[in-house]
Amino acid sequence: MANQYDVAIAGSGIVGMSTALWAQRRGLQVAICDANAAGSGATFGPACTMATYACVPINSPSVVTSLPSLLFSKNSPLTVNYWYAIKNWRWMLSFLMNCRSSRVEAIGTQLGALLREADAGLDPLIEEIGAEDLIVEEDCLYVWATKDGFKDARQGIELRRRQGVAMQEIGPDEIRSLEPNLKMPMYRGLRFQGTRYILHPQKLVERMQNHFMRNGGTVIEKAVSSVEAAAERVTVHFHDEDTLTSGHFVVATGAHGKSIKGAGVESLPLGVERGYHVTFANHRNKLSRPVGWAEAGFYATPMELGLRFAGTVELDALSAPSNPNRITYLRRRAKEMFGQLDGPSEEWLGFRPTMPDALPVIGPSQKSERIIHAFGHQHIGLTLGGLTGRMVTDMVTGQAPNPDASGLSGKRFGFL
Ligand SMILES: Cc1cc2nc3c(=O)[nH]c(=O)nc-3n(C[C@H](O)[C@H](O)[C@H](O)COP(=O)(O)OP(=O)(O)OC[C@H]3O[C@@H](n4cnc5c(N)ncnc54)[C@H](O)[C@@H]3O)c2cc1C
Missing domain, CATH: 3.50.50.60 (FAD/NAD(P)-binding domain)
Incomplete structure (x- = not known):
């Protein structure tokens, strides 16, 4: 047959x-x-970055040292349903074991090898289907609001450097000259050179x-x-x-x-990192590129549907209902970033498929x-x-x- x-x-x-x-x-x-x-x-709902610089796994030694503030601060991008965590203790334990420096280096090296080849895997398809109009060539930016936050990121930045990521460290004045509408406190930025983003993934x-x-x-x-x-x-x-x-x-x-x-x-051990977005239809012009607010755990991206704030991590079951506190968090942080915005026009919960070794x-x-x-x-x-x-x-x-x-x-x- x-x-x-x-x-x-x-x-x-x-x-x-x-x-x-x-x-x-x-x-x-x-x-x-x-x-x-x-x-x-x-x-459907990502931050739309073609993040070829993202070889630093979410697992990192600083996750372990910052766990109390990550779990309990109202400004934390992470929330955990403790019953879910207890039930999935093997995934959680394996995730924490992968936060050791030696593992982070090995994972970052493997991710780096994949990411260096990522464009060669997607670009022929973009060309074949004629989707060049959906791709914007503009350096993505990470911004740290605090000295401590930037200090915690140092190891990750060095890992990126070892993986050949093209990036430039910039100060608050340069961040403001690139993106004058940003209003949150700023300590340092990283500009990822030669990067792109997608206007409408769906x-x-x-x-x-x-x-x-x-x-x-x-x-x-x-x-x-x-x-x-x-x-x-x-x-x-x-x-x-x-x-x-x-x-x-x-x-x-x-x-x-x-x-x-x-x-x-x-x-x-296929797990899920739930993430959220809110989109403000009338505010696409606030930015000229995706800007990731590192401590807050999300990006603001000027996509076709408007200005989208996408990110955060919630460890809970696939079947659990959407958590309104996560939407409130994104809306509050969006206001800190830009002042009052009218909207949002869209709120969304999505499921990142995640293995404990990232x-x-x-x-x-x-x-x-x-x-x-x-x-x-x-x-x-x-x-x-x-x-x-x-x-x-x-x-x-x-x-x-x-x-x-x-x-x-x-x-x-x-x-x-
Ligand atoms: C808030 C947020 C921000 C993000 N930002 C970025 C970013 O900026 N850059 C980036 O690169 N990535 C980003 N991501 C990650 C990215 O969105 C995901 O990794 C990616 O979309 C996963 O794609 P997928 O095709 O594996 O899964 P999905 O897009 O979830 O597709 C899986 C499909 O399988 C179907 N399906 C399920 N069960 C069955 C079945 N039994 N039979 C047949 N079909 C089935 C579903 O209907 C679905 O259509 C983000 C994710 C989130 C949540």
């Missing part, structure tokens, strides 16, 4: 759609399955999907319920008992991978070489989505991925 497709992909976020396009470019017959609209998951992914369909790709508007791998094929099951067969199956479901039985995600999972499942995992991109999935698609396609076609992916498969968590 011939397989219906060479590759079936679950999930039409930036990772799944990029994989679909790369596989199609190599002449493969591809189906992508998702009950929801393309780009409507985590990919539009980007929708265009990817339209192009994919025009070129003969199949879109199946259903969620995958389970998969079974055999020697020659993978059988993909949907909730309505329909099935399809394909040579390979790719799990690109972001934070939701455990919803697919038999794909080998159930036994992996590295994505890109590689074959422990269940079968025919099932390939592609999730766990935490804070930089928009940046790494294109490259992940290329790496997964290399695996499907038997080529060696660049950069080397041997340390990225889920098998690295064998001890858990």
Whole structure:
């Protein structure tokens, strides 16, 4: 029996759609399955930075030393549901173990290798679908309001330097000359040279999907319920008992991978960092580039829909309701940053898929070489989505991925 497709992909976020396009470019017959609209998951609401400088993992020694203020200050970008943390103690413990300096260096080195190749993974797709109008070339900026905050960031800045990130340290006057509308206190800034951002990520992914369909790709508007791998094929099951067969199956479901039985995600420590955004439709002109307020844990980005404040981290279950305090926090900090703004026009909660070592999972499942995992991109999935698609396609076609992916498969968590 011939397989219906060479590759079936679950999930039409930036990772799944990029994989679909790369596989199609190599002449493969591809189906992508998702009950929801393309780009409507985590990919809908990010801070829109193509953050090729973001090789510093969220795990860091300063997370441990600053834990009391991170947990209890009203100005903290982090909130934790303690019951959730206790229930998921193994993930939390593993996250903390990865905050050791030696681990941070190793993780930063692996992220650096991925990020140096990130543009080469996304740019051919941008060109192919004609989405250059959605990309803005403008140096992103980090701003620290306090001397202590900047001191805590020193180790991370040195790590970036070792990874070859092009950046320039600037003082308050230069920050103000670049962005005169900023009103919060300023101590130092970092200007990341040669960086870009995306005006509308969902539009980007929708265009990817339209192009994919025009070129003969199949879109199946259903969620995958389970998969079974055999020697020659993978059988993909949907909730309505329909099935399809394909040579390979790719799990690109972001934070939701455990919803697919038999794909080998159930036994992996896939966690979720919930993040929020508020968008002020009338204030796009307040900035000319994304500005990350380091201590406050979010970016303000002048995107197509307005001025978006996106970030913060909430450790809680996927199923927990949206937390209104997090929206209040973003609105209050937005006011500190710019003064009174009218709005917001939009509030959003999204789910970053996160492994406790802050590295994505890109590689074959422990269940079968025919099932390939592609999730766990935490804070930089928009940046790494294109490259992940290329790496997964290399695996499907038997080529060696660049950069080397041997340390990225889920098998690295064998001890858990
Ligand atoms: C507040 C915030 C700010 C961020 N800022 C940035 C940034 O500036 N730069 C950056 O690079 N990254 C950023 N990120 C991270 C980035 O958004 C994510 O890493 C990325 O979008 C993950 O993409 P994905 O394709 O893996 O997942 P998603 O976009 O979540 O897509 C997963 C898809 O899988 C589908 N699905 C789920 N279950 C099934 C199933 N059983 N069968 C089929 N389909 C299924 C879902 O419907 C969804 O469409 C940010 C994230 C947040 C929350």
